[in-house]
Amino acid sequence: MEQASAQPAHVHAPPQTFLRKHVFSLDHKVIGKQYYGLALVAVFTGMVLSWLMRFHLVWPAVKIPGLEFLAKGGAPGGVITPEYYLSLLTMHGTLMVFFVLTNAPFAGFGNYFLPIQIGAEDMAFPRFNMMSFWVTFVAFLVLLLAFFIPDGPPISGWTAYAPLSAIGNDAGPGLGWGQNLWAMSIAIFCIGQLLGSLNFIATTLDLRARGMSLMRMPICTWAWFVTACIGLLAFAVLLPACLLLLLDKLAGTSFFVPAGLVVSDRLQPHAGGSPLLWQHLFWFFGHPEVYIAILPAIGIVSHVLITSMRKPMLSAKVLIYSMMSIGFLSWMVWGHHMFVSGMNPFSSLLFSFPTLTITIPATIITLIWLGSLYGANLRINSASLFALGFVSMFVSGGVSGFFLAQPSIDIYLHATYFVVGHFHMVMGVAAIFGIFSGTYFWFPKMSGRMMNETLGKLHFWITFIGTYCIFMPFHYLGMAGNVRRYSSFVDDFMAPLMPLHKFISIAAFITGGAQLIFLYNLIHSRFRGAPATENPWEGTSLEWSMSSPPPWDNFGGRHPVVYHDPYQYGVKGSKGDYVMQDSAEQPATSS
């Protein structure tokens, strides 16, 4: 593999002012932490929204104290209205998918560690990088603004299907300016991600240190790189889709609205648009987005597992090629979200086969993890527990994909809780386990202090068992035909399923509550944690070759030269059982 020969130059001067150090910083490490912090705010907000939904589902008439002040129109007297339930659902999905699952594992950890792991001093375009975060931050504020306008947040779900999302308040509350703000927020978010993805790609290709061939990059660097390639294409489609939606709303165009619609007794002044066009554009982004969330987590977990197992994966190359195949196939499968949408039924078969085929690289990745565990010297700590939990979740969420990939079964399971269980496990919980694993693993490097292991393990056990208690029963509900996106179950059919719903809600409150242990651990350890050494986990990649936390220019003026593959564990004659990537003491290894 060709090696990058150019040495990364000093890309910017050391920051002097408070603003430059902590707010408008050009430093990829600060920007990474900013993304992570934003994701943290978003994830707790999103979680509280899900609590409100779970509470309302099982105790629809019970007052939630204080809610009437927070959401005057949405919860008069503290009881959530059906439309406010849909607002919560929309905002929960949007916050989680965009501002948590995209921000933390990709933009957050990626920003912090990608340049370090390839031996660069910063990203290729530090100013773009700063801009990408602040643009994302503005997108976040614009989205939250929807909570505080008279119209309220949109009620069309995170998928914002047109024409519901495209015809304004005639179709319901929140669909006027609430929906406009949503579309603006997502459009702005796309700009941030496009800048970020470009930056990741340019950095990976251009700024690698001497000796850092592509195949010597750690698996997580590869994951971020592949994710950036997907993101560059996916967000480039969602951005114009949101702009077209805004034009339909504000400029009277009809991209997504056909003629002859009568809404609230009014014949809508539109003609010629196609509701399916929105679905195609949205899912053309939407399915790759799943991999934008999960690939970085796959990378992080592989990295953590290798370090904890004290041995390399059976084959890092196979893992990397599998991630690339997933990335490639992700462009051919969007139609599996639309089997019953009214799309030509012949195309359903065309979308079904690549979807089923994705199972093959996904299985290869899982088998590589499992096979690598064989004969390992596995160290159990919070980071490796969450990595193992991820593997378990990835399997559980993955196998339900078998069902939904088949159009004939989708006829029955589409729009039921089975789907909700599937994507929460494989995209939501699994990716979040990846984030947790990365946090426990890299916190010492990022802050210079260790996290509390006892609290970390407690956090793991409650979260691991709790998330299974929440999301596994969703599949059973779906099998029984329980429909999703209902604010209450007035159908006679669903009444017998209520006990299971109650169980899920209680599990959600406990599991969510346990996240406060994590938050406490994070904040407490940041200031009071035991000091971390340079390389607390005895890792081999470049991030462990510098002080914790790293100096502003990463390598303190040193130009690292890489001699080894990223995961040299169990090497005879080495100090301990590992060889650092930039160690010149051992004969060079090459791929």
Place this chain on the structure above:
Amino acid sequence: MGKLFAVVVTIIALVSAYPIVAHKYAQPEDISTHGHAIDEQLSDTMAEAGFAFLGAQLLLGFFVWKFSNRKPGSKVAHLPGGAKLMVATAFILVGTEVLALGVLGQKAWASVYFTPPKPDALQIQAQAGQFAFYFRYPGADGKFGALHPDKIDEGNGNYFGLDPANDIESRDDIVTGELAIPVNREIELLMHAKDVNHSFYVRELRIQQDFVPGLDLSIHFTATKIGKYEIVCTQLCGLGHYNMKAYLSVLSQEDFDKWMKQKASEQ
């Protein structure tokens, strides 16, 4: 703590599988002629997915039990066969599974979508609007009158926008809020959306199909069991989505004829 992880993963795997094996939350009884193909496909997939799920979880537990927190200085070993074995396993095992499921699944899908309705199928139009379903039967002339969206007037019961004053074909159309059909007779449902996306879902019929504004679709099915079943909307359509439902009455031919006569007299 590795051993604890192994135990917990094993318990989770077994407890998760229990309700499936015990059929605790199985789909309701199938009342359609095509549904058995879907159900068979579902249970085949369940067997294969269940095998993969249990296999992977138990293996994960077993390896973590065996290879975690070993004595310091324990030598690491590598799986005989290595990555090649894993890739081959994935391709052979999953590849065949996937191919088999994909090919077999086509049949079930084809039985719903690729066979045209019989010429004598009973045509009924279904209209979905916020937040109710309405159904229209063509009446004695066997023809549906044309739709005029500008004439929709829900206050006066003109849900479809018919124009009986000028349109003879619409005069004998029968509009109802309930879908009544004769048992064992093929129905062709012509689906029309009045405002936004909706969906037609009858669990027992194993039918789910979106209503798409601007795009009139049709589905066909035959119900085989007399009874009353729920039709629910499964495409998010606004604040009343959770409450959008209607009933499907599957009647004997005799009862259906009676019902039809009564409805015709009410128009």
